[in-house]
Amino acid sequence: MIVGGIELTELEQDALTEVVNIGVSRAAAALRKMVGKQVLLSVPAVEIVTRERAATLLGERESDELVAVRQSFAGAFSGRAMLIFPEDNSLDLVRAVTGDELSPEEVVEMEEEALSETGNVILNGCLATMANMLKRPLTMSIPVVFRGGGSDLFNPDPEAGEDGLVLFLYINFTVLERNLRGYIAMMMDMPSLATLKDLLGQFIAEVVGEAPQ
Template sequence: MEFDEDAQDALTELINIGVGRAAGLLNEITGSNIRLSVPEIHLIPFGELAGVNKTVLGSDLLSTVMQEFHGQFSGVTALVFPPDSALTLVNLLSGEESGTDSMDAVQVETMKEVGNIIINAVMGSISNILSENLSFSLPVYFEGQLSTIATDRFRGMQDDWVVIAKTQFLIESKKIEGTILLVFEVGSLERLMECIRKTHS
């Protein structure tokens, strides 16, 4: 898989546009000043996903919202947080403080909605800029270790590639670490990069 510096810069630019759009939508919904940092991009084979050091993802235990996407390129997009970051984000958005360290049903629905907004903003920007139509599944929320998520949720994608886009949510002086994972089905990342090269040529 060829992924040179120009390709990485182009993909970073695409994802960053989507991240900025997501921040704007969250600002409108909450009335808070929410900023998201420029994502750091890493490309790894799927088989190495479970071994990614927790310094990249922030925690061994993760709170994750996942959506599948299908089109010219297909795969799974996941928004991943350490549980404390996820709970802090949900509390800020809902204006309520949780009395426990785990999410109740209402908070889980809030998290799914946040994931839906951010994932659709990122993937929508990619599809619009590249003039490619994508369809999306409904968001699913789950918690667990990355190795469990990789095995249980992305079964059958062992030969695929993962783009890790790590960004930081800056909300009311709180730093909340969030990571966007793009898991591409076999051949899909190559097709995405082909579309990017055509757009930039």
């Protein structure tokens, strides 16, 4: 995989997928404690794409407005992480999180707070696990909820640099027989992705018991 000059070998791609899958599994466990019900999160694919391609991927899958929970992260590699849902899925997620105990009006009132908390649990669970596996700490900002189309979500942050790429994950959610779809996207600049590639190399070397080249 080569995107924007960043090349991942097949082994690095496999390692990245494994690290992300473990992170998402930990996030599912944390969300399960929060909702008190069985939660399954599966990640069919992990890709590194340009911002434009990430917006196109969302546009191809989702025709409606999107809701996203965004948090910045910083450490050995830094960027912005987003948990993204189609808007029509967001209230279903709130109902799952609140145990179907609220009226329709209360669900709407609680939507932003519940989405922030859910995003915080999933993004922190995923990123903290990745950081632990790669042996580099990360700090996370307070979650922010916003709405828009794919191009709005992936507009570059002037502080993040115009050459940023996106680590893009498509996720299937199952909560109490509800099928909710969503996405996790981590926007990083080229130096951060280069660092991530180096850390994946070190992770692989430790797993196979060889010193990195």
